[in-house]
Amino acid sequence: MRQSQLFTRTKRENPSDEEAKNAQLLIRGGFIHKEMAGVYSILPLGYRVMDKIIAIVKEEMDAIGGVQMKTSALQNKESWEKTNRWSDDVVDVWFKTKLQSGSELGLSFTNEEAYSNIAKNFVSSYKDLPFYPYDFKTIFRNETRSKSGMLRGREFYWKALYSFSKDLAQHNMFYEKAKQAYHNVFKRVGIGEYTYITFASGGTFSKYSHEFQTISEAGEDTIYIDEEKGIAINKEVFNDEVLAELGVDKNKIMEKKAIETGNIFSLGSKFSEPFELNYKNENGEDIPVFMGSYGIGITRLIGTVVEILSDDKGIVWPASIAPFTVHLVALGEDMSEAEDVYKELNNNGIEVLFDDRVGVTAGEKFADADLLGMPLRVVVSKRSLENGGAEVKGRTDSESVIVPVNEIISHVKKVIQ
């Protein structure tokens, strides 16, 4: 994409109405636009990041048997009354509205009811199980206080997968696969080394749920990390008994603030019972389906990556989710050589943002490249050509290297793999 065609502009200064680093940088770079507190529109650059994260999550969900679908945002009252979650006294984050007829509706704040309701139409025998539908969806929560930019919004985008199994054993097999898939996701989006599977409160059907907590001062949760075991314990369940059960030495743990970037949860029959979501077993008996839920906040993940991986110059995108792999910067009036490089990169399937803006100084282009955070910066100018080609620099490198023009493609491919 040509930067001259990108309608967004970078801003030199932080917005006065954002304190959170992730929101400041994303707004300054033109990745998002704030509509109101806790509500952001995703601009072209931000959309490319979101798109890549979605692709990664989709791949991992498909790999463990997930089947993608789409549940509706508008939800009818009846489904939620079955589980006693319609009343504002029980759930205080509802956004509700009405049809012209007067019927009440709600905007999805989660998906259990929607999926249970759908599954009821298709489950009748143990032979129908298990299955694992999931979707990406805008979720609405009327939070009393949104905060921290993209980390806690009133409208956000998530992936929710639900497992429908015949019993605990079948459920557990998938649950373990899901754990691994989640590890894969966080590793692939570049925050694996900061993210710990964390034991948290479990509810009726399992002692623990598992959260994926990414270490960050911007986080709302406090966790205790056992580095050796590679696990953590959420403060909400932290006590001597839990420590003993998990075999964690109290003297070897670190207390950290963390962002809950994902969670997986055994639901058991909590939802299948009120929906009478049963199947017939081999003996013809009605048995409630054993459910599990698996969520990842996509927009929260974007904020988390920025929160963790940025530096004082701007954002540092991991190559896997960067809007573009290469930020091609043309300096000087004669951009013909840069144009050729741009075409060549495109022809080789390398995603490139081409700073072809006329009359913008070198310093400004460099500052923008740092702020926008593409993994590789390639400068083509009179000087670089005199020096033997293009200057290639990784976002976090301090020095660039000269690469002959005819070797740029192979060099880029080698660096990003």
Next chain:
RNA sequence: CGGGGUGUAGUACACCGGUAGUAUACGCGGUUUGGGACCGUGAGAACAGGGUUCGAUUCCCUGCACCCCGACCA
């Protein structure tokens, strides 16, 4: 929802009970051309309502918006 703070050009900030200023961004002209370069010039602003006052952007009240702390986060 409790507490605290803030609302002024697109953005970030000043000042002031009596003509609202600077930077940046933007338009135009020119000089520049490797880390947000420079000169000239132009356009552009007081959250809303009420009150006090000769006069309110400034002081007071109410509302609204935004930020932060806490509570909440099934």
